Amino acid sequence: MKALRVLELTEDLSGVSLNEVKPPERIPGEVLVRVRAASLNFPDLLMTQGKYQFKPRPPFTSGLELAGEVIEADTNSVFKPGDKVIGGNKTGAFAEFACVPERGLSPLPVGISFAEGAAMGAAYSTAYTGLIELCGLKAGQWVLVTGASGGVGLAAVNLAKAMGAKVIAATGVDAKRAQIEQLYAPDAVIVSEGRFREQVSEITGGKLCDVVFDPVGGDVFDECTRCVSFAGKLVVVGFTSGRIADIATNIPLIKGFSIVGLRAGEYSRRFPERGAAISGEIAKLASEDRIKPAIDRMLPLSQWREGFEAMANRELVGKVVFELGE
Numbered sequence: 572m573k574a575l576r577v578l579e580l581t582e583d584l585s586g587v588s589l590n591e592v593k594p595p596e597r598i599p600g601e602v603l604v605r606v607r608a609a610s611l612n613f614p615d616l617l618m619t620q621g622k623y624q625f626k627p628r629p630p631f632t633s634g635l636e637l638a639g640e641v642i643e644a645d646t647n648s649v650f651k652p653g654d655k656v657i658g659g660n661k662t663g664a665f666a667e668f669a670c671v672p673e674r675g676l677s678p679l680p681v682g683i684s685f686a687e688g689a690a691m692g693a694a695y696s697t698a699y700t701g702l703i704e705l706c707g708l709k710a711g712q713w714v715l716v717t718g719a720s721g722g723v724g725l726a727a728v729n730l731a732k733a734m735g736a737k738v739i740a741a742t743g744v745d746a747k748r749a750q751i752e753q754l755y756a757p758d759a760v761i762v763s764e765g766r767f768r769e770q771v772s773e774i775t776g777g778k779l780c781d782v783v784f785d786p787v788g789g790d791v792f793d794e795c796t797r798c799v800s801f802a803g804k805l806v807v808v809g810f811t812s813g814r815i816a817d818i819a820t821n822i823p824l825i826k827g828f829s830i831v832g833l834r835a836g837e838y839s840r841r842f843p844e845r846g847a848a849i850s851g852e853i854a855k856l857a858s859e860d861r862i863k864p865a866i867d868r869m870l871p872l873s874q875w876r877e878g879f880e881a882m883a884n885r886e887l888v889g890k891v892v893f894e895l896g897e
Contacts, residue, residue, distance in 0.1 A: 602650050665872060695730060704849060718743075788812050
């Protein structure tokens, strides 16, 4: 089968190539899936450089999440051959076939294409776990989402709006503002450069934000500490800026806010019942057409480099989805 392999950790993708390899061999507890679509996530890029917290040793097949059809499963599995599923694992999705732990799969929501399903899983699971599961987001609350042109940021904007929250979407690229507005109609879109706290204060009438959802880190995180309201929550999602920020503990003490660390995949592994419930809620929202993932571009796996480079260069508004056949 064709698979996108990371043969060596490098800064410039020179250690990545599309190779012919043997299909994976399923073991008990796993499901063999014929991959129809797989989406690119920022950790996929980081893992080619050895910069993600999970550091698989080369060689390995890249790819966190997929959508496809079940080929084979345990006799007592809830999945049967022909079932359409979404999900994934820490690696292995960018291939024609993948073996995935059964707990890492969910049925493809009704009315959702393989491409949309592949684009939905990790991003919306992260957004739901952070905003609703950990922060208890309620209708009418103010939410600031940074990195709002990325897959996770856009999912958070989409989900927060679907839940009735008032949303400020922040992007580091001014040219992306119109696309974000067109996709999900947040209450405001701002550029997250310099001191943007004053803009947030003006938009919220001085209330600031009940929840701040930050996948960016660095200087943006520093300013986010000024944008969260008293007794609010600041969710640490990631560090796409490249800098892991520091914070003096007197800042959350004086302002009375909580800093919440978010690892959605680890949360669902530690609390599988909650992980299953979250997947069910996301599927319900998708089937009701209340949420819909944004796809920037769809590419054959042979054009993997275009997708990775577009992500590295911050060109995307939404997800890259690789198609792997009909």
